[in-house]
Amino acid sequence: GLAKILKEEGDQVACIIMEARTPPAEGFLEGVRNLADQYGIVLIFDEIVTGFRLALGGTQEYHNVTPDLAAFGKSMSNGLPLAAFLGKREIMQIAEDLTISTTYGNEALSLAAGLATIRELKEKNVFEHTWKMGQKLMDGWLRLGDELSLPLSVNGLAPIGAFDFHLDDAQLKQDVWTLFLQEAALRGVLFRRGGLNFISFSHKEEDIQLTLDVCREALEIIQTALEKGDVGGHLRTWDIRA
Numbered sequence: 206g207l208a209k210i211l212k213e214e215g216d217q218v219a220c221i222i223m224e225a226r227t228p229p230a231e232g233f234l235e236g237v238r239n240l241a242d243q244y245g246i247v248l249i250f251d252e253i254v255t256g257f258r259l260a261l262g263g264t265q266e267y268h269n270v271t272p273d274l275a276a277f278g279k280s281m282s283n284g285l286p287l288a289a290f291l292g293k294r295e296i297m298q299i300a301e302d303l304t305i306s307t308t309y310g311n312e313a314l315s316l317a318a319g320l321a322t323i324r325e326l327k328e329k330n331v332f333e334h335t336w337k338m339g340q341k342l343m344d345g346w347l348r349l350g351d352e353l354s355l356p357l358s359v360n361g362l363a364p365i366g367a368f369d370f371h372l373d374d375a376q377l378k379q380d381v382w383t384l385f386l387q388e389a390a391l392r393g394v395l396f397r398r399g400g401l402n403f404i405s406f407s408h409k410e411e412d413i414q415l416t417l418d419v420c421r422e423a424l425e426i427i428q429t430a431l432e433k434g435d436v437g438g439h440l441r442t443w444d445i446r447a
């Protein structure tokens with residue numbers, strides 16, 4: 206796909222902006238990097254979700270492929286508002302000659318939070334923990350799907366894993382998700398429909414186990430409801446879409 210487009214219009218392309226949040230096919234990211242180099246295109250990674258979650262250096266460290274520019278945010282300051290745009294000197298240098306005015310440019314609290322976050326991530330070996338806990342959660346979902354014979358698939362990388370229901374009937378799928386969210390929430394665990402599940406250092410073994418226990422109860426209800434063809438009858442809430 207990309208190689209063909211660039212062959213036809215490569216000289217018109219200024220940059221490639223992409224995210225690498227799911228496991229790429231073998232050699233895919235290296236292939237994009239090579240194509241960008243071949244056509245003189247700036248490669249930009251959006252690391253807003255992956256940064257400070259897959260590794261300290263984000264998806265580029267995890268996959269060992271370096272973009273020309275990258276955007277980071279979200280977990281880089283553990284909840285305080287902070288984002289960063291960074292990259293190769295020859296490109297970033299251009300900003301030196303631009304007037305960039307920001308009302309909150311001198312704000313330092315979030316910067317302190319960012320530094321403290323990086324220190325904690327390093328000192329406490331946080332990524333080893335989040336990968337381990339995330340894998341436990343993903344393995345648990347897979348096992349539950351198998352045991353209960355549900356059309357459930359697991360996707361993504363362990364610290365930011367997700368699952369989904371595979372049902373051809375769009376309304377049924379919608380209702381199954383709503384029922385899942387409803388039953389999990391009633392048991393104290395909030396999920397988002399198909400959303401990424403971000404593992405943090407605060408998620409310990411017992412939290413993952415509790416989450417899986419709640420998933421089991423919710424999925425058992427779904428299994429019975431699917432068997433009886435009565436998923437809609439179990440809903441006690443309006444349609445939950447997010």
Ligand SMILES: Cc1ncc(COP(=O)(O)O)c(C=O)c1O
Pocket residue numbers: 224251252253254278
């Ligand atoms: C991958 C990704 N990129 C960019 C953004 C947008 O960030 P902002 O709202 O700060 O512009 C988001 C927001 O969720 C995101 O998930």
